[in-house]
Amino acid sequence: MTKYRMIGWWIVLMAVSFFHILVMGAAAGKELTVESAYPGLAMGILKSAKLVKLDKEVLLTAEGTRIEDSALKEQNTLARDNPVDRARSSGRPTVVEFGATGCRPSDMMQPILANLKEKYKDRLNVLFVHVGEEQILGARYGISSIPVQVFFDETGQEVFRHTGFYPQNEIQKNLAAVGVR
Numbered sequence: 001m002t003k004y005r006m007i008g009w010w011i012v013l014m015a016v017s018f019f020h021i022l023v024m025g026a027a028a029g030k031e032l033t034v035e036s037a038y039p040g041l042a043m044g045i046l047k048s049a050k051l052v053k054l055d056k057e058v059l060l061t062a063e064g065t066r067i068e069d070s071a072l073k074e075q076n077t078l079a080r081d082n083p084v085d086r087a088r089s090s091g092r093p094t095v096v097e098f099g100a101t102g103c104r105p106s107d108m109m110q111p112i113l114a115n116l117k118e119k120y121k122d123r124l125n126v127l128f129v130h131v132g133e134e135q136i137l138g139a140r141y142g143i144s145s146i147p148v149q150v151f152f153d154e155t156g157q158e159v160f161r162h163t164g165f166y167p168q169n170e171i172q173k174n175l176a177a178v179g180v181r
Helices: 003-023 044-048 069-080 083-088 104-119 135-140 168-177
Strands: 031-033 050-053 057-060 065-068 094-099 125-130 148-152 158-163
Touching (some): 083 094, 083 125, 094 104, 104 125
Antiparallel strands (some): 031 050, 050 057, 057 065, 094 148, 148 158
16 A cells, blocks of 8 residues: 555544544543454554544554644545535435446447436436545445446435446446335
């Protein structure tokens, strides 16, 4: 893993962890591991890292690094300000394809995604995330191979995930399951 990718993971991890501690109501002084809060998000030593909410800061004990609340709030805002989260919070079901140009299955999915956008334009969000350009976003959603299609319901909850080329008729079956007809 490159130095920059690791820094990106760390930023996302800290932003998401801070959000969890603030929003989910972890009490001051209560310990929570990264893996228990976000299964599958962290790798290596960060899985067992403990998150501790102190009075004015969060301590990631595996690293022993203290970070001010204001810095974490800023990173959390930046981490949440992306097309996927905006689509998920729109109140409409969403299909996100994580892929890359030049990847044959991803390229084969493009006409299908364009067709879905047109066919369901007022009822469904259809997004393509280029994982080469949006590495942190891809990492946040646990993308380790491409293409991956992720289906979210109208509340923004993930309901289905598929890896590889996915024919349009199969996609439409999954869309019907989340209420898109």
